[in-house]
Amino acid sequence: MKMLNAIKDFSHIHPDTLAYISPTEEMTYGELWRQSEQVAAFLLKQNMEKPVLVYGHMNASMISSFLGCIKAGLPYIPVDTSIPTDRVLKIIASSQAEMMINASNQELMLDNVAVSMVTIDKIQAEQILGIPIDPSNWVFGEENFYIIYTSGSTGNPKGVQISANNLQSFVDWMIADFPIAGGLRFLNQAPYSFDLSVMDLYPALASGGTIFSITKEMIARPKLLFEALAISKSQVWTSTPSFVQMCLMDPSFTEELLPELSVFLFCGEILPVEICRQLRDRFPKARIFNTYGPTEATVAVTSVEVTAEILETHQNLPIGKPKGDTRIFIVDEYGVAVRPAEKGEMIIVGPSVSKGYLGQQELTEKSFFQYEGEQAYRTGDAAYVDQDGLIFYKGRMDFQIKLHGYRMELEEIEYHMANCKFVKSAAVIPIYQQDKIDYLLAAIIPETHNFEKEYQLTTAIKKELSEVMPAYMIPRKFSYYQELPLTPNGKMDRKKCKEMVVQ
Numbered sequence: 001m002k003m004l005n006a007i008k009d010f011s012h013i014h015p016d017t018l019a020y021i022s023p024t025e026e027m028t029y030g031e032l033w034r035q036s037e038q039v040a041a042f043l044l045k046q047n048m049e050k051p052v053l054v055y056g057h058m059n060a061s062m063i064s065s066f067l068g069c070i071k072a073g074l075p076y077i078p079v080d081t082s083i084p085t086d087r088v089l090k091i092i093a094s095s096q097a098e099m100m101i102n103a104s105n106q107e108l109m110l111d112n113v114a115v116s117m118v119t120i121d122k123i124q125a126e127q128i129l130g131i132p133i134d135p136s137n138w139v140f141g142e143e144n145f146y147i148i149y150t151s152g153s154t155g156n157p158k159g160v161q162i163s164a165n166n167l168q169s170f171v172d173w174m175i176a177d178f179p180i181a182g183g184l185r186f187l188n189q190a191p192y193s194f195d196l197s198v199m200d201l202y203p204a205l206a207s208g209g210t211i212f213s214i215t216k217e218m219i220a221r222p223k224l225l226f227e228a229l230a231i232s233k234s235q236v237w238t239s240t241p242s243f244v245q246m247c248l249m250d251p252s253f254t255e256e257l258l259p260e261l262s263v264f265l266f267c268g269e270i271l272p273v274e275i276c277r278q279l280r281d282r283f284p285k286a287r288i289f290n291t292y293g294p295t296e297a298t299v300a301v302t303s304v305e306v307t308a309e310i311l312e313t314h315q316n317l318p319i320g321k322p323k324g325d326t327r328i329f330i331v332d333e334y335g336v337a338v339r340p341a342e343k344g345e346m347i348i349v350g351p352s353v354s355k356g357y358l359g360q361q362e363l364t365e366k367s368f369f370q371y372e373g374e375q376a377y378r379t380g381d382a383a384y385v386d387q388d389g390l391i392f393y394k395g396r397m398d399f400q401i402k403l404h405g406y407r408m409e410l411e412e413i414e415y416h417m418a419n420c421k422f423v424k425s426a427a428v429i430p431i432y433q434q435d436k437i438d439y440l441l442a443a444i445i446p447e448t449h450n451f452e453k454e455y456q457l458t459t460a461i462k463k464e465l466s467e468v469m470p471a472y473m474i475p476r477k478f479s480y481y482q483e484l485p486l487t488p489n490g491k492m493d494r495k496k497c498k499e500m501v502v503q
């Protein structure tokens with residue numbers, strides 16, 4: 001595989017360059033290559049065929065374990081320590097994994113499970129023969145490189161299989177179409193079980209860059225987070241919009257904190273215009289990109305640079321245009337292409353589309369198909385294309401709700417709310433009575449304001465909303481909070497928001 005060969009060459013020429021830094025650990029390219037050889041040799045000795053679970057949270061040895069699995073011809077499944085045990089068990093059952101590498105410093109107790117656990121220390125302590133690993137063992141072509149589990153609407157995790165070819169197509173695009181020169185520092189916010197992390201991990205390693213990780217403990221304690229950012233020397237920022245929004249709440253989140261930052265890459269959620277305006281003010285030298293994609297098409301497949309002109313001319317930011325090797329069609333409910341500017345479901349066709357969900361034939365057939373000899377995926381995301389060929393995301397089809405007979409999208413309401421003068425961030429929650437939605441409730445982090453009473457603030461927000469949306473879409477009740485919960489992946493946690501507001 002081209003990418004793995006690039007990492008190999010770089011490790012041999014620059015063994016002392018840092019591949020990975022966290023405030024508690026460092027790992028050079030030489031060490032990364034050596035440790036991954038040991039992991040591979042250990043795995044080859046076990047003579048296994050099933051994917052290998054790699055458990056941990058932002059540990060350097062997670063990365064050497066990933067590469068070790070790949071060199072042994074086995075795909076890996078990243079499992080972050082924040083994933084509840086019950087879900088880990090479901091992932092083990094679904095993947096039929098026989099081995100778990102524990103790269104964390106904490107023990108994981110799994111009862112009655114036929115999976116062998118091994119720590120990195122144990123692997124390193126073994127006398128292992130067979131190094132260097134012959135590249136003929138490496139994962140290759142359509143073979144699976146990693147399997148990332150997404151939650152799926154049923155609550156049962158779905159294992160998205162990403163092949164070496166899928167990943168290579170993504171990495172080639174990142175390096176060719178984004179300002180990612182060799183040897184940059186990449187900030188890593190997303191845990192490895194979330195595919196947004198792939199956006200920093202592999203472009204960094206494939207270009208001789210360095211990954212700087214921030215842990216969930218830091219994210220939970222802004223003081224630690226800002227101390228880490230201050231020493232990170234980050235040049236490429238990759239995160240969800242929700243995460244950067246949290247950072248923007250602190251006035252010290254400016255160019256002075258991160259003087260070398262040159263690129264912001266966003267993915268995973270709607271990127272509000274207001275966030276980009278603030279970023280342009282605070283980081284005037286940095287370029288901002290909005291990218292879009294589902295895990296099923298390898299992280300991201302569209303992109304747009306959010307320039308001053310785009311910001312001036314758009315109230316809703318586009319998600320951009322597809323990468324060169326990929327086509328996106330917008331189709332109606334019968335699968336027929338809609339007319340230009342009409343809304344429909346996005347279908348992604350191209351070499352980074354996954355072969356499907358591991359061991360779930362029926363689910364795979366529902367969402368994946370072949371189109372003109374290429375793999376295609378029904379995203380479940382609504383969108384339209386404007387006359388310049390820019391795609392605009394219009395929410396998830398399954399976030400569509402019906403209230404008093406009107407069909408509407410919760411994300412669209414949230415989007416308009418986030419653009420209101422007095423709103424920093426908002427989640428819109430449908431409140432049910434029996435099986436029917438009774439009304440909508442908005443959970444809001446307000447901007448600083450001078451209203452004496454909350455109802456005055458509510459009136460002002462409702463007035464602003466009435467200028468951009470019909471009355472039936474405006475939430476009936478408003479609640480105000482200091483912060484709204486995020487998922488471990490850094491996206492807005494709608495489930496927790498709901499629990500919070502209906503208490």
Ligand SMILES: Nc1ncnc2c1ncn2[C@@H]1O[C@H](COP(=O)(O)OP(=O)(O)OP(=O)(O)O)[C@@H](O)[C@H]1O
Pocket residue numbers: 149150151152195266267268269270271290291292293294295296319379381393395396
């Ligand atoms: N730039 C973007 N703007 C708006 N929405 C986006 C953007 N990028 C991604 N998304 C949304 O995120 C979805 C992909 O996210 P991901 O593959 O992580 O799965 P998820 O459904 O968010 O999470 P999970 O299935 O694990 O609960 C896309 O289908 C889309 O709805």
